[in-house]
Amino acid sequence: MADVVVVGGGPSGWALASACARGGHAVTLVAPGHGWRATYGMWADEVSVLPPGSRWVATPARGGERLLPRGYAVLDNASVLAACAHPGIEVVRNRAAAMTATSATLTTGEVRHGMVFDATGARGGGIEQTAYGVVVPAGSRAEEAVFMDWRPPNGQFLGPATFLYAVPLPDGRMLLEETSLARAPALGFGELRDRLYARVGTVIGPVERVRFPVDVPPPPRRARGAIPFGAAAGLVHPATGFSVADSFRLAPAIADTIGRGERAVRRVIWPRRARLVYRLRRRGLATLLSLTAEEHEEFFDLFFDLPARHQRAYLSGRADPAGTAAAMAALFRAAPARLRRKMAKP
Missing domain, CATH: 1.20.1270 (Substrate Binding Domain Of Dnak; Chain:A; Domain 2)
Structure with missing residues (x-):
């Protein structure tokens, strides 16, 4: 029996598992695979929340035509994941078929016991952020990050608003992404692809597609069941889609509260002020x-x-x-x- 069972192997799940293990708790992390394929970023002044050994690429960032007062950082996923590793974490390559506050039943029928956290990502909600991106070789674009550029190329796009998000990646390549910040129903990938090509020209490279809700609410104060964390807990900022920095920031406080019980942990994740x-x-x-x-x-x-x-x-x-x-x-x-x-x- 573990003290903590974390279901979900994304950044929020690993952030919590790592913090709990470093706090002396026995942790089981349930995830079907290993590694993170998506691009994750945060403000450059927030990288101190990452575990020692993490790497990132930081750059100035533009919003429209102006340089923002805060830099932007794109995570080197492999290094952050390696920095989260701890001998106190037992990794189980599986999925949870059912979860309660104290047990997770895996698809094999095995039951893992402990305080259970659901870090499997955002579900529900009706307002979604979508994006279509292409990773291009180093040197094919300026190395300055573009956080949001709403200016349409060659006049005005017809229909819903979208913006360019362009960031240098840790391996030297560049991600160019056309993003619909928040819409119901969501803007489709085909429309976003066409807008990206209209903005930067037809580009060839690995494709990244993004889709998640930005309106998942906090759980009720007296919620039951597994404790949601990360995007599953409604940590996604509706104006940016960010949640990773908050997950890493909250994880140590949760680890320190485990011994005080489920209700205390829920209050740490969603205090009244939040x-x-x-x-x-x-x-x-x-x-x-x-x-x-x-x-x-x-x-x-x-x-x-x-x-x-x-x-x-x-x-x-x-x-x-x-x-x-x-x-x-x-x-x-x-x-x-x-x-x-x-x-x-x-």
Whole structure:
């Protein structure tokens, strides 16, 4: 019997398993495979949450035409995964057919006991982020990261707003990705591919497709069953799609709380202040969904013109309701009346 059973072998699952093992707990990690294929990033000032030995490539980043006050970091997946490894983690190559708060039943029928965490990714929700990307050789593009570039090439795209996301990868190649930030129903990969080619020209290379919900809510305060963590717990930021930094940041606090029981652990993941921020962010998401493509470009130009403290608070202040509200208020004051009307809608 383990102290902790983590189901899911992505960054959030390994972050939690590693922190618990380093905290002296016996950990079972259940995952069907090994390694991470997706591209994961975080703000460069957040990389201290990663375990020692992790590597990344950091670069300045643009939002539209301006250089952002924070750099951007793309993780070297293999090194982060290796840094998470610990002799106190038993890795079981399997899937969970069923989970409770204290047991995980595998597809083989075997039952693993312990405090069970579900780190299998986001499910549910109706508002999705989708992206279509191509990895191109080194030197074929500028090495500066583009966090969000809403400016359409050769005039205006028709239909929903999308943006270019372009980041240098740890192996020297570049990921060029056309992204639909949040939409219901989701924008399809074919449309995103065509827009990417219209923006950068037809490019050849490995393809990355991204699709996940950005509106998964926190679990109820008195939820039962396995404890969700990472994207499964609603940690995805609706304005960026980020969750990895928060997972690594929260994991040690969870490990320190295991001995106090399930309810205490749930409160660590979703304290009251974080729930307040989630509600504020959902208001921001509702505004995004109401904007036209032209208004998206204007909206994000205004956001990236805000002082750095407001940008940081809204993008990273997961348990900072005062900072999040101040950032939203500053954006409201800077917006023209027609955008204000949409931002003020209930």
